[in-house]
Amino acid sequence: MARPTLLGVLLAVFLGPLPLPAAPLFKDAQLAVDLLSEPKALEPGRPFTVALRFRPEPGWHIYWKNPGDSGLPPSIVWKLPEGYTAGPLQFPQPEKILAPPLVSYGYETETLLLAEITPPAGKPIPPKIQIAANLDWLVCKEICLPGKASLDLAVPSQPKENVDLQGLFDEIRREIPVQNPAITVQAKPHNGLLEFTVNQAPDTGSLSFFPAEGDYVDEFQPAKTTVQSGRTTLRTPLKKDAKLPGVITGILVAEKPWDTSGHRALEISIPCQSLSPSIPQLPLTFLFAFLGGLILNVMPCVFPVLSLKALHLVQLSGESRGAARSEGFAYTAGVLLSLLALAALLVVLRASGQALGWGFQLQSPPVVWLLLALLFALSLNLLGFFEFNVLLGNLSGKGPRQGWTGSFASGLLAVAVASPCTAPFMGVALAAAFALPAVGTLAVFTALALGFSLPILLLSFFPALLSFLPKPGAWMNSLKKILALPMLLAVGWLAWVLFRISGSAAFLSVLLGGSALAVGLFLYGRSQRTFPPRAALRFGGLALVLIAAAGPALVLKTASTDLVARHPDRLAWSEEEVTRQLAAGRTVFIDFTAAWCLTCQVNERVVLSQPEIQAAFRGKNVAFLVADWTRRDAAITAALQKYGREGVPTYVILRPDGSAPVLLPEILTPNIILEALRR
Secondary structure (H helix, E strand, C coil): CCCCCHHHHHHHHHHCCCCCCECCEEECCCEEEEEEECCCCCCCCCCEEEEEEEEECCCCEEEEEEEECCCCCCEEEEECCCCCEECCCECCCCEEEEECCEEEEEECCCEEEEEEEECCCCCCCCCEEEEEEEEEEEEECCCEEEEEEEEEEEEECCCCCCHHHHHHHHHHHCCCCECCCCCEEEEEEECCEEEEEEECCCCCCCEEEEECCCCCECCCCCCEEEEECCEEEEEEEECCCCCCCCEEEEEEEECCCCCCCCCCEEEEEEEECCCCCCHHHHHHHHHHHHHHHHHHCCCHHHHHHHHHHHHHHHHHHCCCHHHHHHHHHHHHHHHHHHHHHHHHHHHHHHHCCCCCCCCHHHHCHHHHHHHHHHHHHHHHHHCCCCCCCCCCCCHHHCCCCHHHHHHHHHHHHHHHHHCCECCCCHHHHHHHHCCCCHHHHHHHHHHHHHHHHHHHHHHHHCHHHHCCCCCCCCCHHHHHHHHHHHHHHHHHHHHHHHHHHHHHHHHHHHHHHHHHHHHHHHHHHHHHCCCCCCHHHHHHHHHHHHHHHHHHHHHCCCCCCCCCCCCCCEEECCHHHHHHHHHCCCEEEEEEECCCCHHHHHHHHHHHCCHHHHHHHHHCCEEEEEEECCCCCHHHHHHHHHCCCCCECEEEEECCCCCCCEEECCCCCHHHHHHHHHC
């Protein structure tokens, strides 16, 4: 059967549409289309579903939202009662219509396009709701004919039971593409193919890919699906010299369902791993990583370790030049080792199919507890409960072996606390780093480590810069007690993070674990004050410390409750909510945040919660969406990567006109927000 050519499509569009009929049902020689409503009771503020049913005559077809090489998808303008809003058209999975050298994506048999209509909240539903739709489409066979219709429908608020009609809606819902955060998908080009790797998915049989936009897939070459070690790989041929987008969007249609509900179309939006920085861009990536690491020293993320840095600077002021340099190198080595180890672990976990981003370690309750316990122990050390000469110890009487080990450990701890947040320049560098091969990723993190450790390294080479500080002495024992305050504040912050991740169940574990840790370290400290040391006190104290560290780490779990902050003017983020708000004509502000990100919390309290900012959001009808990444969330991870970011804070502004997303800096000010909203 002959297929329409691109010329035929253009002629059909420019010659004009058929006459506009006005009836509840439209029918001509090419197709029939009518407007249906799902037979369910209507409630105020709760969306109900309507459908446009297309029934092409044999040989004719309409188009998917991405029509392919030629064609136009159906479009609609709704006429609704006051206060009612309509969501975008939802297209079921299409089929590939091949007419060499062209390929189209569309429907040759009966299909339904769904849309959600939302009544206003707090307003009673009348017995019938009158809705109307002005519809445009293109239907093709050997020729293409544009069509128009005006359809109307009286939707009853309490419809009669209709098993056949309800079955029609249920059936088409199984054909609507769905997102599944539990299934991770990666994409990269290789030898003229676009390889999709699907992890943590059931046996779905063969796969096929439908791009949501772009013209890079060669549909006339066979795609191949392979399954190995529980991982499904689809290799889709690419057109010669195809230019891939930065983010691959579309659907993967499976032979067998992806889930127990019967959905066979999986919606994807994933970064293309091959889009690595080119050689000229690599120096810029390294520069951004270096600058991001340097700026990280003054970010709110490092507040918990300011006491360690302050003590370290005082130590350097009293060192010989050689000893100061050794400590500077040791601190840098600690920073470098910990950052590279963290990056390598993240690369391995992502390669195994886990949807993780920067700061993933603080999404784990056991890791948060162990870091909390470490900072609590350091606080007690600073307060004089016990001495641990390898890390902080008695600074007024430090031995020669103690300096470099303490500096190395300080570097490790600084990274452990500061790494979850991102600084200016750092977000772009991280996104580029994870698009590179593993060696390139580690090289970028090396630049990040050098930037983060540079201030201490410079001061260790030029200790004269610290000449304004008094020489180390007994007075530093008093300074240690003062500097325990920011460390205790960090302990409180981590306890709050644990409650956000694990819920109220974490309270007893934190209380018992913290008490056991304090008692154990107190006993260990008492053993240090007796000569000879009392073994019972020392080993009893150490045993309590081990129990305190291991106990909560083994029992703390991630809570299943919703962690999004409940503000009356904010909404929980989801891709569906973004689409719904944009379809309603609202600008969308997305706050990618996490409880363990101190920079996020500072921005929230200093900027986002200010009355003038909240008034600006209301005045410009901005939908404020919160994407809470405190716990692991594959959908939020994918969204961050879609916007070219790997961590939080990330702030994105989307406008309903379809213009490019606007990404705001990691550090916000009221003027930055207001200026972005005025554009």
